[in-house]
Amino acid sequence: MLITDDFLPVPVPESLSATYLVPMTGLPRMSPRTAVQALAGRLAEPVFGLAKQMLDSPLMTVDTRPIAEFPALPPDLLTAFGATEEQLTRLAEATHLVVVQAEYRPGWPPAHEWAARAVAAAVAETVDGDVVDVFALQFLDPATALRSLPDAEGRIRLVDWVLVPYSSDAEGLWFTTKGLRRFGLLELQAQGVPDHLTRAWGAVMTGAARRLLRTWTDGLAGEEVPAFVQLPVLATVTGHDIAVAYGNPEQHGATAPVLLALELDPATDPEADSFLSLRPPPGHPGPAGRYFATACATLFTGIQPxxxxxxxxxxxxxxxxxxxxxxxxxxxxxxxxxxxxxxxxxxxxxxxxxxxxxxxxxxxxxxxxxxxxxxxxxxxxxxxxxxxxxxxxxxxxxxxxxxxxxxxxxxxxxxxxxxxxxxxxxxxxxx
Structure with missing residues (x-):
């Protein structure tokens, strides 16, 4: 592999896994295969066929276990990621969990995620229950989970798969993504974001995730999974990237691209995650927050002087x-x-x-x-x-x-x- 100052080698994991839970009172009413078959005509063929194939392969397991065998899911984190009181109540009253797990190689399509979410949604629908996405610690009702899956042309909304949480620190807001590791890529982070850019910068992070994920999966398109994929140290983000990530490609404006520097921030704690940090490009004067504000003004129409x-x-x-x-x-x-x-x-x-x-x-x-x-x-x-x-x-x-x-x-x-x-x-x- 050629390593230059223009590219950042990012390691590729050997395999990826997805886990979804379906809390329920009592045992399932029908088998997973029957539940998935009930989605015929409602689920686009790329995923419908994939779910059935993985159910019949060693790449997927579906088990029903007493809920007492599992560590309790943290209600505070579930609430932070959108859980309702009704969903938390159903979880507290559940006696069993249906556990759907799938494994697949890095690349596109992410068969482990698509198939596992489809099967879990199918099972949840049979009991009027919920799906818990273990990776994001997020509740999904079956209809929402099914809508997030690819359409007949294989398109998804990245916002259905990648969250952008943020918190405050001494320098401003600290943004991260939560979802890129589903696809084998490190999560993104940005620090020192001005407080008033909460929504706008979240959209920029989502657009950057879309652009880098495309580069990442292009690097995994060969027959053999490489040890590294080279990402550009200077990445561009456009209004089109943001619009596509939100599922509205027809709404993007002809915005100028924004340049962001990409740096690898490896974790010092072996239990912690490493990040890809988004920073202003080299030579930018002043604090990072000013550049981030300029980037938002460039990417969103109607706020230019x-x-x-x-x-x-x-x-x-x-x-x-x-x-x-x-x-x-x-x-x-x-x-x-x-x-x-x-x-x-x-x-x-x-x-x-x-x-x-x-x-x-x-x-x-x-x-x-x-x-x-x-x-x-x-x-x-x-x-x-x-x-x-x-x-x-x-x-x-x-x-x-x-x-x-x-x-x-x-x-x-x-x-x-x-x-x-x-x-x-x-x-x-x-x-």
Whole structure:
């Protein structure tokens, strides 16, 4: 294998395994084979056939055991990863566990994960029960588990298989992925992420996971499993990567790619996990958090600064009027937590300049008083050196000319002035 400064050799495990549990009261009502056969016509053929083949091979085992034989699953971690009270109650009342385990070589498709999840979902469906994904310590209802499996063209949403948890440390937020080891790849991490980028950076991490997983599985495409796969030390992430990871490839914008340096952080504790760390590229000045904020501003449409010296033209005036008319409603939804899950509210406002206002975007962090918005700048301003990416700002509601709700794929609501600009109706500046 050729090792150069441009690539990072990442070791490949000899085999991969998946484990799913189905808690139930009493014994199963039907055999796993009968349960899987009931999915005929509902499960795409790549997985339907795979599940049946692995059930009949030594690569998969399905056992039913008394739940007392197993260590108790930690309810606090299950709750942290989305378990409901009803699911935890059913787990507490269960007398048996159906244990589905599968093993396969690294590469694509990840037959061990697809087949084991399909079989566990089929069994859970027969008893109106739940599936527990042991790797992620996550409950899945059977319908959700089946929806996460590949469609007829073999496509999946990576967000159904890779989680992005985060926690706070002294330098900001620490993000990791949880799910790439299903495919044999080390998990990703990023440290020093600004607090206001919680949702946006989670989407960037998911997009980076998608890009690196594709490179990883391409390196495993041969007949023999290699000892190492070379990953680029400088990886690119695009809006397309994020959109595909979220299952919305048609929604990606023509964003510029973002460059991220990839470093191997081996664990010093033999019981701990090693990580692939995402960092700013070499030579980037300033803290990592500033680069991460710049990356988010690049990848998500509608949060770029817009210098506008005069807003002539009906289209722009109508856009601003429409945005301002909806401020009260979007504030109420923001305060009530009624905006879409995993979304972020941003507002566009004017900064005074010698030649006219410069319009910049800010992520809303609080909006207690109707007339005043607290936020974090989503870009560096040209006219005001104190307004930098991530810096706290206070915006007067009367200065707001637009607002938008963003998710991992871009603007999902609002952004009327941006739509005018994207349509090419840019008014001429007046001097």
């Amino acid at each position: 817009d210098v506008r010296y005069a807003r002539t033209g009906d289209a722009m005036s109508e856009a601003i009027t429409t945005a301002r008319a909806g401020l009260g409603d979007v504030r109420a939804r923001f305060l009530a937590g009624a905006l879409p899950a995993e979304s972020q509210l941003v507002v566009k406002y004017g900064l005074p300049g010698d030649e006219g206002p410069e319009y910049v975007w800010a992520a809303v962090t609080s909006w207690e008083a109707p007339e005043r918005i607290s936020g974090a700048s989503a870009s560096d301003a040209n006219t005001d050196p104190t307004v930098r990416i991530g810096s706290p700002v206070v915006v007067e509601a009367t200065d707001v000319v637009d607002w938008a709700v963003l998710d991992g794929t871009g603007v999902i609501e609002g952004g009327w002035t941006q739509a005018v600009l994207d349509a090419g109706e840019r008014p001429n500046p007046s001097h």
